[in-house]
Amino acid sequence: MPDVNAPIGVFDSGVGGLTVAKEIMRQLPGESLVYFGDTARVPYGSKSGQTVCKYSRQIVNFLLTKQVKAIVIACNTASALAREELEEMVNIPVVDVVRPGAKMAADDTKNNNIGIIGTESTVKSGIYEQFLHQINPEITVVSKACPLFVPLVEEGLLEDRVTEDIVSRYLHDMKEYRIDTLVLGCTHYPLLRGVIGREMGEDVRLINPAYETAKSLKELLKKENLLASGRAGRTHAYYVSDGVERFVAFADSVLPCRVGNAQVVDIEAY
């Protein structure tokens, strides 16, 4: 039986998963987090299943050395390609971002036309379609890889005519199919919410899986009697595989608390 005051391990290919960490901190203010960002090997979205699984296993091995009581895969690509393998690997709860996002979309849609945008590997995996069709076989899913969104976000072009142009091209098909719900299936994409929302119009609901992921985590911890007792102080720790300064600067701009410092981990050794 794990210690209820042990931290929750959260990982992503880089900084995007911090948007999920932020939501966990908001919904579970008593919990401690250990965040790992694989900044040396980012991005995962164009990599093969084999490679993403290997990298995810190494990260989970690292998180286990921190005695985490649960693991959150805060990366859509790793959720799509490595979740099953990671669940078999550990005997603590594993929460991914895809299932909660798919559930929320299925609950919200009125016309059963759902759009999914994500990285190349996430879209290729067909994982969202699979979950959505398990919930309701009558749902039509339109999915589209948007490889330029992450670089545009990382370059800070959140509101820009170039971003508007690219968003408009990528989302053209979604409009043709008259979707009423669009899943932002990559943790970077909520940062483009403004441009994407204007392009799709007010009638299309945008789903950010971070909110639903934190809610799922909360329910799971409750069910497993793993919610922190609140007796121990809450502490967050941050680890990356490269580029501490860059990570800390980004984290400080996203998270409600000051990150202060992060440590570099030789992740290939795990």
Add this chain to the structure above:
Amino acid sequence: MPDVNAPIGVFDSGVGGLTVAKEIMRQLPGESLVYFGDTARVPYGSKSGQTVCKYSRQIVNFLLTKQVKAIVIACNTASALAREELEEMVNIPVVDVVRPGAKMAADDTKNNNIGIIGTESTVKSGIYEQFLHQINPEITVVSKACPLFVPLVEEGLLEDRVTEDIVSRYLHDMKEYRIDTLVLGCTHYPLLRGVIGREMGEDVRLINPAYETAKSLKELLKKENLLASGRAGRTHAYYVSDGVERFVAFADSVLPCRVGNAQVVDIEAY
């Protein structure tokens, strides 16, 4: 003394270095190449010196198992951050892409105003400035990181209004400084030559270091009596750390010969 008919090892963070391999095949048609593209850990351009050095060492260790007679660092970022370390590590000739590119620019400029564009890590390293100032301290160097160029190339937007817009923004300062020579300091950039050339105008000479790199390699092999005798048949071999199909498709579109196949290497084990 290495075997003159041994292959030349060429490596890059991914597929960009194939433009250098192509130029080597053209200028040294009798030589065999072993190409390694680190497609699992691409891109290097936003990574720290420590990480790029570690990855480069692993790749060189792998190339040495193929009994290469020389090594070409066909990646500007690895050339900038890891060249010295790799030269100390091996006792065979090492050729990088930065020095030949810098030399060519210094030879070509008439007004001593040279522009350098490259990845964030290449530009931050200051390596081009260093070499250019060794050649001629009176040269003024204007450098600019262009992080969106690689994703735009990989998305195939070689001739596009979005690419034109981004090129125009990144190169604005270069025009202000009235450079007459611009080094395309990343192996992906020659693919944007058309747009960059139109933006800079006819009076600015664009330098693609691949040509000069192959020339340097040829001179060095000659000097060291390492040119292939031509008695053994010429063969090229391709290795990657991920995504064989994607690599082969790109390689077949760039190289004059059919690549056919590539093998995946567990590069972290080297």
